[in-house]
Amino acid sequence: MILFEPFHLPFMARALVELVLLGVLAGTVGVLVLLRRLAFVSDTLTHTVFPGVVIGHLMAGDGGIFWGALAAGVVTAVLLTLLTHRRRVSEDAALAMLLTTLFAVGVVVVSRQTGFTSDLTAFLFGRVLTVTEAQLAQTAVVTVLVVALVVALRRPLLLRAFDPEGARAAGVRVGLLDLVLNVAVALVVVAAVKAVGTILVIALLIVPAAAARGLSDRLAVIVPLACLIGAGAGWLGLVVSYEASVGYGIRLASGATVVLVLVAMYGLALAAGFARRKAGLVRARRTAPESALESAA
Numbered sequence: 090m091i092l093f094e095p096f097h098l099p100f101m102a103r104a105l106v107e108l109v110l111l112g113v114l115a116g117t118v119g120v121l122v123l124l125r126r127l128a129f130v131s132d133t134l135t136h137t138v139f140p141g142v143v144i145g146h147l148m149a150g151d152g153g154i155f156w157g158a159l160a161a162g163v164v165t166a167v168l169l170t171l172l173t174h175r176r177r178v179s180e181d182a183a184l185a186m187l188l189t190t191l192f193a194v195g196v197v198v199v200s201r202q203t204g205f206t207s208d209l210t211a212f213l214f215g216r217v218l219t220v221t222e223a224q225l226a227q228t229a230v231v232t233v234l235v236v237a238l239v240v241a242l243r244r245p246l247l248l249r250a251f252d253p254e255g256a257r258a259a260g261v262r263v264g265l266l267d268l269v270l271n272v273a274v275a276l277v278v279v280a281a282v283k284a285v286g287t288i289l290v291i292a293l294l295i296v297p298a299a300a301a302r303g304l305s306d307r308l309a310v311i312v313p314l315a316c317l318i319g320a321g322a323g324w325l326g327l328v329v330s331y332e333a334s335v336g337y338g339i340r341l342a343s344g345a346t347v348v349l350v351l352v353a354m355y356g357l358a359l360a361a362g363f364a365r366r367k368a369g370l371v372r373a374r375r376t377a378p379e380s381a382l383e384s385a386a
Contacts, residue, residue: 092324095331100218107220107228107284108323108347111293114232114280116316117239118273119298120308124250129181130169130271131294133188134278135287137165140195142282147198155227158282162275165191170268215286215344217327224283231280235273242269247308285344292348293319300355303362318358322351 095101122131138158145157165187172183239246248256249266257263274294281290301314326347333339333346 091332092328095328095335100220101327101331103220103222103225104217104284104327104343105324106225107217108327109320110225110228110232111277111281111284112297112319112321112323113316114228114235115277115290115293116297116301116319117236117312118270118277119294119319120301120312120315121239121246121250121270122274122294123298123302124247125270127270127274128291128295129184131274131278132291133169133184134162134165134271134275135290136188137191138162138275138278138282139287140191140198142287143195143198152223154283155224155279158279159276161191162279163272166268166271166275169271170264173267214289214342215282215284217284217343217347220284228280228284231276235276238269238273242266246270285347289344289348292351296348296351296355297322300351300358303355303358304365318354319351322354323347326350 096105122128138161141157141159141161141164142154143157145153145155145160147153148157168187169183172186173180245256245261245266246269248259248261249263253263256266277294278287278290281293285293297315297319298311300318301311304314305311326349327343329350330341330343330346333341
């Protein structure tokens with residue numbers, strides 16, 4: 090069957106496991122990003138890990154990418170939390186400063202190297218088909234840690250998202266929660282940087298959660314649905330890129346294909362959500378006269 094045939098190849102199987110893990114990880118954190126309207130924060134983090142990726146690669150080769158990105162991501166999360174704490178600096182100004190400064194550092198470091206263009210392309214757009222077992226283990230560890238952290242802190246995180254003033258009044262340490270969420274987003278970026286690159290990881294964080302939100306209003310449904318959409322898009326994206334390359338001789342970048350499948354699924358989710366709401370309105374209109382007659386009787 091076409092949906093399973095490509096994965097008898099070891100490199101395709103590893104790519105599938107990586108994208109399923111990233112789907113679960115990004116889907117879980119992405120819902121919180123959507124609720125807090127932190128898409129720009131996520132976009133900033135995808136750029137600010139870039140100097141860490143480059144420096145880690147220069148110091149230790151491919152094995153240093155994860156640790157360099159991790160260091161840069163954590164530093165960004167801490168700086169962002171400190172700059173915006175107590176509103177000393179507006180959030181958009183802090184994001185702009187961090188994004189431009191750290192990304193510029195990465196570009197300067199790259200410009201000092203010769204023959205680095207292909208590596209730069211990989212950092213920006215990823216190479217999911219070259220994922221190793223060691224990288225799979227790193228992604229699995231990050232996924233378990235972040236999901237466990239979000240589950241453990243789900244109540245204060247949701248209170249912070251829906252009622253920040255109420256959270257402060259209840260004694261919740263809002264600044265610490267903001268740091269936790271910023272670090273969680275940074276870890277998603279770090280885990281995905283090898284597979285889909287620093288540019289395309291933003292789609293994994295935002296699109297599955299937005300698609301799930303279009304299908305349901307219940308948070309208990311939105312989170313697992315976002316995880317399923319992210320993992321499913323990874324699966325279908327790999328299948329499409331493989332069949333296009335092997336069956337038709339059309340070379341498609343796997344990571345970018347996954348993102349395009351995500352966008353297509355988002356469009357379908359919007360259409361399904363619109364149909365669901367319209368059906369609800371039709372039912373409401375039909376039951377309204379019956380309710381009025383019952384009240385009159």
